[in-house]
Amino acid sequence: MELRQLEYFVAVAEESSFTRAAERVHVAQPGVSAQIRRLERELGHDLLDRSGRTVTLTEVGAAVLPLARTALASVEAARRTVEEMAGLVRGVVRVGMVVSCGIMDLPELLSSFHSRHPGVEITLVEANSDALISSLVDGGLDFALIGYAGAAPDGLATLVLADEPLVAAVAASDPWCGRESVSVAELLERGLISLPPGTGLRGALDEACGARRPRIAFEASAPPMVITLARRGLGPAVLASSMAEELHAVRITDPVPRSRLAFAWRAAGPRSPAARALVELAKNQVTAQ
Incomplete structure (x- = not known):
């Protein structure tokens, strides 16, 4: 008894036709008929009744x-199990992260993953959140650390690590240093220091400003430079509250902009066994914290 004989028998039984079954299994009809005849001879009983206009099952069939x-x-389950194991031995996982993010130690996560699955190749790229999100959706990346404002990006599942309000971070010499809060309308009157478009922080700022565009006096690609420029008294830096420890943080109100930092992957689930294993490890690591 061969597996292909069982496969052909199931196909004919479900299609009630040798012709349609042959098309389904991509084999010529005589080949399907011959294999089922051999199966019937081996079992010693007819499995199919061929006397009518359609093929039906006998009692034994x-x-x-x-x-x-x-x-x-x-x-098929055995085949999938072998493929899963092989994927964790020889797989590749493609990871992205926002530029200069120190809130979550992604290298530590990747190190932990590597110790568990040393045969998996890991690639890591840094980019702005918009680029990372696009790469996740189109399959260029399996897993990423992203920033975003509002709801989770379409097509992605996320594990939120931080959900923070934005602040206007200023030096001691700034006119706002004695303030506890400023409105978005007041923010729009100043030349700001900000990350570039495509980042989660800038997205949260732009969303809070609505139809009006903030006036960006200085734009830097990473938070450390934004902080340095603000510390030199060049204006308010728009940052997540946890980033403003070296400066005076002024709350932003009316509305309160918020930015999220999260692990993200395709909502339908990562395609490779290695990527699925990394997602599970990230979930466990975050839950344990």
Whole structure:
């Protein structure tokens, strides 16, 4: 008894036709008929009644059909298990992260993953959140650390690590140093220091400003430079509250802009076994903190 014989038998039983079954399994009809005849001779009973306009199951065939389906399902499960194990031995996982993010130690996560799965190749790129999100959606990346404002990006599942309000961070010499809060309308009157478009922080700022565009006097690609420029008294830096420890943080109100930092992957689930293993490790690591 061969697996292909069981496969052909199930196909004919489900299609009630040798012709349609042959098309389904991509084999010429005589080949399908011959293999089922051999199966019937081996079992010593007819499995199919060929006397009518459509092919039907005999009593023996009806009893054998669920067993044949179970056998084929078991073989497929074994094949998937082997593929999963092979993927964790020889797989590749492509990871992205926002530029200069120190809130979550992604290298530590990757180190932990590597110790568990040393045969998996890991690639890491830094980019702005918009580029990372696009790469996740189109399959260029498996997993990323991103920043965003508002709801989770379409097509992605996220594990939020930080959800913070933005502040206007100023030096001691700034006119706002004695203030506890400023409105978005007041923010729009100043030349600001900000990260570039495409970052989560800038997205939160732009969203809070609505139809009006903030006036950006200085734009830097990473938070450390934004902080340095603000510390030199060049204006308010728009940052997440946790980034403003070296400066005076002024709350922004009416509305309160918020930015999220999260692990993200395709909502349908990562495609490779290695990427799925990394997602599970990230979930466990965050839950344990």
